[in-house]
Amino acid sequence: MMDILMRFSSQLLSGAGLTLQLTAIAALLACALALPLAIARCSDCALLRWPIRLFVSFFRGTPLLAQLFLVYYGSGQFRAELSQLGLWWFFRDPYYCALLTFVLNSTAYQIEILRGGLRAVPHGQVEAAVAMGLSRLQQYRKVILPNAYRIAFPALGNEIILLLKGSAVVSVITLFDVMGQTRRIFSQTFDLSVYLWAAVLYLLMTSAFVWFWRCLERYLTRHQRLRQAPATLTAPAAKRVSAGVSP
């Protein structure tokens, strides 16, 4: 059990590196893409809304593995055209194909999550922002988005964990992430314990992420705790003010 870990620890760790790298890059790119698309998804213009709805529905309604095959193997059918466009180097590489698939997939999920967040922003706050004469951009930057992201934050964390777990499918297209390394080591040794070590590695990665995300969430909601704490301290002062106002 231990000797497998000793012998192959460097492979497993490099696999973990690839898994984390793919997940992080895809999640960040998807985050950048999802925001404008989520806002467009909530717009009144049906021509903007419907293509995004279709995109989200497609990527949420099909298996990640099938999407990966569609991009990686499917692009081979258009090799001549893609070479002509100078894009073949991209689609030839399983790494870029995996990244593209994950970005598209995660964007679809994040749009849906952000849409929920945007919808849940209390309407009174938006009205208050309008009443204060904030421009549309300022409304989003100062009032709507901070609220929406705070509401969507736990769900976004779940989505990134799903992406981390889902990234194991890249082992099928010859990439050596944790899963790929594990399968290779198993085919050399036929020792089942390597799968258990891979399980430990995945659990470590997900729990570390959960911890990181919780810290981040505590940081983002720090004002809510700050507001509660002095409220109890300054209660007498507040009472005094209200007593002064009442006739």
Place this chain on the structure above:
Amino acid sequence: MDWLTYLSFGDAGWGDELLQGLGVTLALALATLPLGLLLGLAVAALALFGGRAARALALAFSTTLRGLPELLTLFIIYHGVGMGLNALWRWYNPAAGHIELSPFIAGVLALGLVFAAYSSEVWRGAWQALDGGQREAGEAMGLRRLTIFRVIELPQLLRLALPGLGNLWINLLKDTALVSVIALSDLMRMANIAVGATKKPFLFFLVVCLAYWLVCLLCEYLLGRMERRANRGQRMGGAAA
């Protein structure tokens, strides 16, 4: 050859093979569902009403299986249970040859465990949302624990858990594609074989995606109707009414 020919039924096209694969995919999902639902309900019961050890076990079960990639769980079950069976078989009959665990059974076991882990959380949430006074009323009427569960709790649990379980069912349908990696002849693998023969990967994987999409949309529609039926007679909030 025109793309319609590739998808036609009969010897020339792959339509019938793909349809067969879709049948295997659906059969796998349907065979997994009862295992996942019942095991999940049992784990939820342990987590809520079990002793300290049982609760810890239930928590470990659902946390671990929800933290692992489904593909890894599938491989652990496929190779692990396969090796275990072989060891058992050789112990019983040393002269026996190697036996292979069928990918279908491995798929049902692995996806069933994953489904159980997720559904145990859904069941637990629904159970906690039930008014405890109802159980007490049942006890006051002298009903046995099992009868209380069957007659009072389960019908309400089903209604409360339905949205969550519906999402899990859609996820299960999509996860079945992973079992093609251990050579189950499902929709995904049939498309792989067709691609190998015809060199038209985009066409076939697009058709596969569309097939999954269609099935998922259909299930979503049916689940929506089931939810509406389950909630008939319930007073809804202003938004839902």
